[in-house]
Amino acid sequence: xxxxxxxxxxxxxxxxxxxxxxxxxxxxxxxxxxxxxxxxxxxxxxxxxxxxxxxxxxxxxxxxxxxxxxxxxxxxxxxxxxxxxxxxxxxxxxxxxxxxxxxxxxxxxxxxxxxxxxxxxxxxxxxxxxxxxxxxxxxxxxxxxxxxxxxxxxxxxxxxxxxxxxxxxxxxxxxxxxxxxxxxxxxxxxxxxxxxxxxxxxxxxxxxxxxxxxxxxxxxxxxxxxxxxxxxxxxxxxxxxxxxxxxxxxxxxxxxxxxxxxxxxxxxxxxxxxxxxxxxxxxxxxxxxxxxxxxxxxxxxxxxxxxxxxxxxxxxxxxxxxxxxxxxxxxxxxxxxxxxxxxxxxxxxxxxxxxxxxxxxxxxxxxxxxxxxxxxxxxxxxxxxxxxxxxxxxxxxxxxxxxxxxxxxxxxxxxxxxxxxxxxxxxxxxxxx
Amino acid sequence: xxxxxxxxxxxxxxxxxxxxxxxxxxxxxxxxxxxxxxxxxxxxxxxxxxxxxxxxxxxxxxxxxxxxxxxxxxxxxxxxxxxxxxxxxxxxxxxxxxxxxxxxxxxxxxxxxxxxxxxxxxxxxxxxxxxxxxxxx
Numbered sequence: 001x002x003x004x005x006x007x008x009x010x011x012x013x014x015x016x017x018x019x020x021x022x023x024x025x026x027x028x029x030x031x032x033x034x035x036x037x038x039x040x041x042x043x044x045x046x047x048x049x050x051x052x053x054x055x056x057x058x059x060x061x062x063x064x065x066x067x068x069x070x071x072x073x074x075x076x077x078x079x080x081x082x083x084x085x086x087x088x089x090x091x092x093x094x095x096x097x098x099x100x101x102x103x104x105x106x107x108x109x110x111x112x113x114x115x116x117x118x119x120x121x122x123x124x125x126x127x128x129x130x131x132x133x134x135x136x137x138x139x140x141x142x143x144x145x146x147x148x149x150x151x152x153x154x155x156x157x158x159x160x161x162x163x164x165x166x167x168x169x170x171x172x173x174x175x176x177x178x179x180x181x182x183x184x185x186x187x188x189x190x191x192x193x194x195x196x197x198x199x200x201x202x203x204x205x206x207x208x209x210x211x212x213x214x215x216x217x218x219x220x221x222x223x224x225x226x227x228x229x230x231x232x233x234x235x236x237x238x239x240x241x242x243x244x245x246x247x248x249x250x251x252x253x254x255x256x257x258x259x260x261x262x263x264x265x266x267x268x269x270x271x272x273x274x275x276x277x278x279x280x281x282x283x284x285x286x287x288x289x290x291x292x293x294x295x296x297x298x299x300x301x302x303x304x305x306x307x308x309x310x311x312x313x314x315x316x317x318x319x320x321x322x323x324x325x326x327x328x329x330x331x332x333x334x335x336x337x338x339x340x341x342x343x344x345x346x347x348x349x350x351x352x353x354x355x356x357x358x359x360x361x362x363x364x365x366x367x368x369x370x371x372x373x374x375x376x377x378x379x380x381x382x383x384x385x386x387x388x389x390x391x392x393x394x395x396x397x398x399x400x401x402x403x404x405x406x407x408x409x410x411x412x413x414x415x416x417x418x419x420x421x422x423x424x425x426x427x428x429x430x431x432x433x
Numbered sequence: 434x435x436x437x438x439x440x441x442x443x444x445x446x447x448x449x450x451x452x453x454x455x456x457x458x459x460x461x462x463x464x465x466x467x468x469x470x471x472x473x474x475x476x477x478x479x480x481x482x483x484x485x486x487x488x489x490x491x492x493x494x495x496x497x498x499x500x501x502x503x504x505x506x507x508x509x510x511x512x513x514x515x516x517x518x519x520x521x522x523x524x525x526x527x528x529x530x531x532x533x534x535x536x537x538x539x540x541x542x543x544x545x546x547x548x549x550x551x552x553x554x555x556x557x558x559x560x561x562x563x564x565x566x567x568x569x570x
Contacts, residue, residue: 375442375475380498382440382477382548383531384470409474412444414496 003119003151004112007259008314012307015315019262020053022287027051027060030293033078036071037061037295057262057285058273062296065098068238073099076292084291089137090237090336100139100237101291107146109288110240113257114147117246120255120312121206121231123177125152128203130169132180132188133211133334134160139241140211140334144179147243153177160184163191174203181334182214182222182230186365189225204228210235210242211334212367213322232321238297239284245319250311253318260288263317264296265305268326276307281326282319300327330426332360332367335404339425342371342406345397351379351390357416361429369406371398374413435503435552436569437485441478442498445471453478456495462488466506466546468534479534481506481546481567504548505555506567511543519545519564526558 002008010018028048030037040061041047050056068076077084079101086102102110123129129148133140141159148155156169160180166188169175178185185207192199204226210233219230234254235242244261245254256263264273265280274280282299286292301322309315330337339358346352355374360367373394381387391408398406417424443449450469457464466481482488485501492499509515516535523530528549537543544567549555559566 375498377493377498377500380440380442380500382438382479382500382502384472384477387442387475387477388472410442411475412442412496413498415444 001119001122001124002313003116007257008116008255008316010259010315012315015258016054018259019287020055022259023054023057023262023285024048024051026285026287026293027295029078029290030295034076034293036067036076054262057264057296060285060295062271062283062298063294064298065238065300068098069096072096074101076294077101078293079103079291086142088139088142088237088241090139097137098238100241103290106240106289106291109260110143110243111146111150113240113260114143114243115150116257117233117243118144118147118151118153118177118208120246120248121177121208121229122249123148123151123153123206123208127151127153127176127206128156128173129153129177129179130156130158130166130173130175132158132160132166132178132184133242138334139235139237140179140181143235143241143243144208148179163188167191167195167197170202170204171197176203177206177208178204178226178228179208179233181211182209182218183212183333183362183365183367185209185222185226185230186218189222190365192225199227202227206231208233208246212331218365234319234322236299236301238294239286239299240289244284248310248312248314252310253306253320255310255314255316255318256305258316261286263305263319265303266298268298268300268302276305276317279304279323282322300325300329302326328426330358330360330428332369332404335402337369337402337404341401342398342425345401346373346394349394349397352376352394355413355416356425358426359429360426367430369402369404370409371395371406372409372411372416374416375410377413434505434556434566434568436481436506436546436567438502438504438546438548439478439480439482439485439488439492440500440502441480441492443469443476443478445473445475450478452495453492453497456491457482457488460484460487460491466534466536466544468546470532479504479532479546479548502548503552504546505552505559507545507547507559508542508565508567509545511537511541515543516545519559522558522562522564523547523549523555526554528555528558 031048083103084101089097089099135141207228207230222230232247235244245256262285264283268281282301302324303322304320306318343354346354357372359370395408463483470477489499507519531548533547535545
């Protein structure tokens with residue numbers, strides 16, 4: 001089922017014209033309302049009138065996560081605060097989370113793209129959808145919620161966690177769809193087996209899973225365990241949240257809603273734009289967003305785009321599952337983690353030095369994060385309670401900053417490898433490729 | 434008198450302790466008392482050795498986190514009630530014990546190595562009660 005046939009199946013030439021118009025309008029808005037962009041554009045000698053078509057996109061400046069941090073919290077907003085109706089934020093290094101804002105129209109647009117996404121999974125007003133993404137500053141819960149309501153489905157805003165309750169509602173309410181992270185879906189599936197629930201009583205038929213990388217093997221496993229068809233959804237809060245792109249029933253990549261988010265693939269080193277089919281860094285320009293429009297936002301996600309028309313009839317380009325990152329960000333249980341955040345916590349504590357290693361693994365389908373920290377000579381106490389106390393303090397500080405439980409293992413000094421060049425800070429044992 | 438005890442941080446991994454005892458052996462350091470406190474992830478070795486300063490130096494050179502900790506050693510007869518008598522003296526004087534370990538020797542005596550926050554006071558009260566204390570080598 002196609003929610004918005006006009007925009008999703010648009011002739012690509014017409015789409016390019018629409019994108020061009022919207023880009024022109026957007027550049028004008030950021031030029032006159034966002035000092036950061038005005039300065040950048042002026043430095044490059046670009047005026048809003050110079051943007052005539054979508055071909056001019058490549059002349060515009062990039063935006064990075066660092067720019068968002070530098071303009072924390074509201075510096076990149078293009079509208080006055082009284083027009084902002086929602087704020088979301090993702091975790092960041094101390095006091096510097098990435099903040100995003102939405103106007104009423106932005107929320108409408110977001111609901112629209114999520115409605116299109118859910119329709120790709122065959123969800124209609126006859127469905128009961130259990131939204132098991134976290135509700136709160138994280139965009140997952142509320143993003144899917146509004147889109148599902150727009151379709152007219154019955155929404156269960158259960159949020160993440162509380163597995164027993166999740167299972168009970170799946171059974172009692174007869175939820176036909178569920179949205180959560182793929183690892184949580186697998187975890188729920190195993191809980192069904194463990195609790196010896198009768199799966200034939202469940203009515204699940206579609207799952208919308210995203211916010212973290214997952215594999216085809218996980219898809220097979222989740223489909224088996226939950227008895228549904230599993231769909232991949234992609235999004236990031238800087239662009240809008242979930243609903244930037246989504247898999248249709250053909251499952252040959254995720255269709256990007258290009259009338260709102262214009263994708264490009266660039267070489268992360270040279271920033272040169274690469275042709276369709278080439279692996280590179282995904283970049284988005286949010287042409288319709290009002291509160292925080294971003295020019296050529298570098299996602300750091302590595303993927304390929306494909307423009308061949310899909311069997312579903314949509315003309316929108318498809319992106320492959322992301323194969324990695326062009327920076328060192330990790331996604332652990334849907335939470336973005338940078339090794340530098342761990343470093344900042346260790347540096348702030350007077351009892352530790354920043355010799356650490358992040359070990360990411362997956363046990364029973366849930367990501368685990370262990371942080372190995374060297375015991376420094378001068379902080380070594382020969383009393384167990386002192387060392388245990390230190391371990392708990394580090395763990396507590398990390399957990400509160402990252403928004404994710406981190407277990408800490410104290411290791412002997414000098415055992416974490418020091419290399420001459422880039423330090424090896426991460427061991428990712430999850431097999432995702 | 435105060436005994437300078439060797440404390441070493443040890444990760445729980447195979448062969449690590451053997452490595453340590455090997456280093457001590459190669460340097461002619463003898464161990465007269467020894468204990469390991471263990472947790473899930475790591476252990477703390479505590480030992481009374483013949484040359485604590487040398488032990489500290491050679492172990493540090495080999496990358497161990499080492500610390501010298503002041504402890505006291507009480508020598509007592511190897512018979513029922515002896516340890517109780519010694520601990521009672523400490524308790525009566527408000528001296529609390531962080532940790533301890535004990536060993537008995539062939540000459541029918543036993544030694545308890547005790548770590549307290551107030552080693553000097555502990556020595557005073559024990560001497561007052563004519564308890565025999567372990568001497569450093």
